[in-house]
Amino acid sequence: MVTAEYSAHHLQVLEGLEAVRKRPGMYIGSNGSPGLMHCLWEIIDNSVDEAVGGNGTRIDVILHADGSVEVHDRGRGIPVDIEPRTGLTGVEVVYTKLHAGGKFGGGSYAASGGLHGVGASVVNALSERLDVEVDRGGKTYAMSFHRGEPGNFKDSGEKRPDAPFSPFEKSSELRVAGKAPRGVTGTRVRYWADRQIFTKDAAFQLAELENRARQTAFLVPGLEIVVRDDRASTGSATESPTSATESVEVSYRYDGGIAEFVDYLAVDAPITDTWRIQGTGTFKETVPVLQANGHMTSQEVERECRVDLAMRWGTGYETVTRSFVNIIATPKGGTHQQGFEQELLKVLRAQVEQNARRLKVGNDKVEKDDVLAGLTAVLTVEVPEPQFEGQTKEVLGTPAVRQVVAQVLRKELGARFTSTKRDDKNQASQLLDKVVAEMKARVSARAHKETQRRKNALESSSLPAKLVDCRSSDVSRSELFIVEGDSALGTARRARDSEIQALLPIRGKILNVQRASIGDMLSNAECASIIQVIGAGSGRTFDISAARYGKIILMSDADVDGAHIRTLLLTLFFRYMRPLIEEGRVFAAVPPLHRVIVMNPGSKPNETIYTYSEQELHALLAKLRKANKRWHEPIQRYKGLGEMDADQLANTTMDRGGRLLRRVRMEDAEAAGRVFELLMGNEVAPRREFIIDSSDQLSRESIDA
Template identity: 75%
Template structure:
C-alpha cells in the first residue's frame, strides 16, 4: 500500500452506483433480511398512499420466477415532467436518490418513506424492474436494468435475461394501453440482482404475512393480499381489519386479561427548524410547527411476559426511540402515583415499584403520527425526534389518570385488579431477590429442604445430571432400579397436574405437584427464573405411551412454557420415548432369544413382516406395554433411561408467539375455540391410535 494519501485517492460515487457499491448502508444487509427490506420499501409507498386516503387494496405477488410484484389502486406515480430535471416523475422516483413527494410538499401529511431513497435503492439493486402506472386514462410503462432506464426485448415473456437497450439521448415513458379516466394505480415488478444478494437470500413468506397482518391492523380498512405462486398451487392470504390497534393488541395477547384493551389517544404540537425548499430551488432554514398524534392500545394479562410494539407512521421501530421512552415515562409516573395513593389498602410498605413490575403481563401497541420524523439510519429502527417524548408522556399520563379516576363500575374493578397485580409482581420480585441472595448450591445439608419424594442423584455436576419426572409410584419403583444413581434423579408426580394455562400464579404455587417441580429444579419461576441456578442439565418427562400419558406430558410442558420457558429455549427439556411393544424372536437350540422393541404400530408391522419373510419365529401374543410400570428394570433401562440406547425427543420453541397461541387454544379458559378446533380436526383422527 502507498504511504502517501491525497485527493486523487478519493472516490466520488455518483447516483445509484453508490447504492450498488455499499448496499448495506441503505438496506442493512444483502441476505434475506435485506431482500425483505427492499420489498417493504415498495409496499410502504402503497401504504403511504392508503394513509393519505387513496386506495384501499394492496396486492403482493411472489412470482414463480423469483420476481415480486406490488399492485395498488392509489393515485399513481406522477407521469408529467419534473421541472428541475426535465425527467418524468416515474424516472425521478426510480433513479434519483433523495427525490420524492414526502419532503414537505404537501403530498403526504405523515408517511413512512422520508429519505426519498426507497424506490431508487430497490431499482439500483434489481437486475430488472418494470413499473406500470394507470393515470390520465392511459397505462404508462418504463423498465430499468440495474437502475438504468431502457427497453427489454422480451419476445412475450418477461425475464431479466432478455436483451436490454438503454436509452441514450433521452428517456421515454411509453404508453402501453388505455384505462378508464378515473382508474389510477401503480404496479411495480422487480427481479433482485443476484450480483448483490447472497445465493440463499429469498423472500420469506411467513415474515411477509406477519408484517402484512401488522400493517392491516395499523391501517383500519386497508386490505392486503399476498399471492405466493412459488409452490405447486398458488396460496392466497388476505388481511383486512376495522378495529385498528385495539384489535392488534387483542391479537398479540395470549394470556387471560386482567383489564380490557384501554385506548389512550391525544396529540401535541412542537416546533422545529428544518431546511425548506423554496420556489427558487434553494434550501432555507425555517421554523415550522408540527403536530404529533399519539394512539396507544394496551391491556394487562395475568402472565408475566411483556409485548410492546411501537410504530411511527405505521413503520415499525423495533429498537424503540423517543416515543417508546415517553410511553414508559408516562406509564410509570401514573402507576407509581396510584400505588402510593392506595399504599395502605395494597399493603405496599416502604417498597418501591420497578419498571419490570409494571410491564409484567403488558401487551401494548404504541403509535405516533407526525410529518418528517427523524429516524436513526435508513432502516428506520429508532425514532430520534426529541420533542415526541414529552408529547407521548403527557398523552399517556393524562389518559391513564382519566381511566383511574373513572367512576364506571367496570373501570374501577379493572383499575383495582391492575394495581393488585402490579404490587404482587413487586413483592414476588423482592422475595425472589431475597431468596436468590441467600440460596446456595445443592449440598448434603440442603437436601433436607427438598421434597421427600425426590430420589436425588449423588453428583453435583449440573451439566451431566438428569431429572426424570415420572408418572406414578409404580413407575418410580422400576425407575429406581433402572437409573444410574450417580447422575439420574427421579421425581414422581401423582396423576395429572394443574392446568396452569387457566390457573393464577397463586393457584399454581399452591399446587403441590407444580410447587415440587419448581422447588426441585431450583431456579425460581416466571420473571424471576434464573436458569443459571437450575440444578439439573436435563429435565426428562417420562410418561406412559398412551393418551393419558400424552395429556400429562402436555400439562407439564404447559408449566415449563409459562413459568420456566428458558429451560425449553435452551433445549434442556426432553420427552422420554418408551417402547410400545416387545417382540421376542426365538432361536433354535441353545442360542438365547433376541428381543426387539418397537415404538409405533407401523414399526411393529414392519418388524413382523420382516421376520415372516426370513421364516423367523416369535412369541405370540406380542407384549404391548400399557405403562412404564409393566416393564422390569432391565427393560426400562435399555429402552428409556440408559443414554447409550435410549431415544429422547427434545422440546423446542421455533416461534414463541405461535406456541403461546396454541397453548392458549388447547389449555386456556376459552372453550368455544377449543371445541371448534376439535370438530374441525375430527376428520384427521386415526381411530386406531385411540388406546381403548
C-alpha cells in the same frame, strides 16, 4: 445482451446509484434475506402511505415463480408529468434519483413512512430488472430499468431479467402501454433482485411477509392486503405450502385497528379491557426547507404529533409491546416508546402511593418491570418528517415525541383511574393489585437470592421428600426425570444411573397453569415441587444458571393420559421456566409400545426387539415373515411404564447408550404461545372445533379401551 457502457444522459444518475450498489448494507442492512425483505418493505410502504392518505383500499403482493415480486396498489399513481428541475418524468425521478420523492415538504403526505426519498431508487439500483406501470388519466404508462438505468427490454414472451436491454441514448421515454379504465388509478411495480448483490441463499420469506401484511392491516383499518405466493407451482417456495401445485393466497383486513391488534397479540387471560388512548400534541423544530431557488434554509416549523395507543394487562408476566411511526415498525423503540414507558411508570407509581394503605405496600417502590409485567400494548404515532436512525428505520430519534406521548398518556390514563364508572374502578383496582403483587414477588425473590446460598443435593434439607436425587452435583451431566406415578418410580429407581440421574414422581395430572393464576400455581403441590427441585425460581425471577440439572426429562406412559400429562408439564415449563426450553434442556422420553421376542432356531438365544409405534410394529412383522422367522404370541403391548421391569426400562428409556429422547424446541415464542393458549387456555370452543374437524383422521382401532 447487457451494455457495458453508460449513456452520457444518465451518467450522473448511475453514479449516485452506484454508491448504493457498492455499499448496499448502508441502505438495506445486509445483502442476505433480511436485506431482500427490506427492499420489499420499501415498495410496500410506498403503497401503504397512499392508503393512509385515503387513496386506495387494497394492495396486492405477488411472489412470482421466477423469483420476482410484484406490488400493486390502487393509489393515485406516481406522477407522470415532467419534473421541472430535472426535466425527467416523475416516474424516472422516483426510481433513479436518491433523496427524491413527494414526502419532504408535507404537501402530498401529511405523515408517511418513506421520508428519505431513497426507498424506490435503492430497490431499483439493487434490481437486475424493474418494471413499473402507472394507471393515471385513463392511460397506462410504463417504464423499465436495468440496475437503475432506464431503457427497453426486448422480451420474447414472458418477461425475463436477462432479456436484451437497450439503454436510452439521448432522452428517456415513458411509454404509453395501453388504456386504463375510467377512474382507475394505481401503480404496479415488479422487480427481480440482482443476484450480483444478494447472496445465493437470500429468499423472500413467506411467513415474514404474511406477518408484516397482517401487522399493516391492523394499523390501517379498512385496508385489505392480499399476499399470493406463486412459487408453489414450481416448488421454489422456501416455506412448504399446503399444496405442491396451487398458489398460496391469504388476505388480511381488520376494521378494529390497533385494539384488534392487541387482542391478537395477547395470549393470557385479561385483567383489564383493551384500553384505547388517543390524543395529539404540537412541538416546534428547526429543519432545513427546500426553497424555490433550490437552496436549503433553516426554518422553525410547528409539527403536530398524533398518538394512538391500545393496551391491556393480563394474568401472565410476559411483556409484548409493538411501536410504530407512520405505520413503520420500530422494533428497537425510540423516543415514543421511552415516553410511553416512563410516563406509564410515573402514573402507576403515583396511583400505588395513593392507595398504599389498601395495597399494604410499605416502603418498597414500584419499578418498570412490575408495571410492564403482563402488558400487551401497541403504540403508534404519526409525525411529519420523523428523524429515524438510518434508512432501516428501527429507532425513532425525534426528541419532542417523547414529551407528546407522555402528555397524552398522563391525561388519558389519569382520567381512567379517576373515573367513577364501576367497571373502570374495578379494572383499575385489579391492575394495581397485580402491579403490587409483581413488586412483592420481585422484592422477595431478590431477598431470597441474596440470603440463600446454593446447596447441592447432599446439603439440601428442604427438598421434597419424594425426590430421589443423584449423587453428582455436576450440572452438565445430571438429569432429572419427572416420572408419572409411584409404580413407575419403583421401576425407574432400579433402572437409573444413581450417579447422574434423579427422579421426581408426580401424582396424576398437575394443574393446568395456562388457566390458573400465579398464586394457584404456587399453591399446587406438584407444581411447587417441580420448581423447588429445579431450584432456579419461576417467572420473571427465573435464573437458568441456578438450575440444579442439565437435562429435564419428562417420562410418562405411552398413552393418551401420558400425553396429556406431558402437555400439562410443558405448559408449566413454557409459562414459568421458559429459558429451559429456549436452551434445549427439556426432553420427552420415548418409551416403547411393544416388545417382540423373535425365536431363533437351535440353541441360539431369542432376540428381543422393541417398537415405538403401530407402523413400526407392522413393518417389523412384515420383515420377519419375509425372513421366515417366528415370534412369541401374544406380542407384549406396554400400557404403562410400570409394566416394564428395571432392565427393560433401562435399556429402552433411561440408559444413555440406547434410549431415544425428543428435545422440546421453540423457534417462535409468539406462535408457541398461541398454540398453548389454543390447547390449554380458557376458550373451549376452538378445541371442540378442532376435535370435530379432525375426527375423520382418527382410526377406531387406535383407541385403547
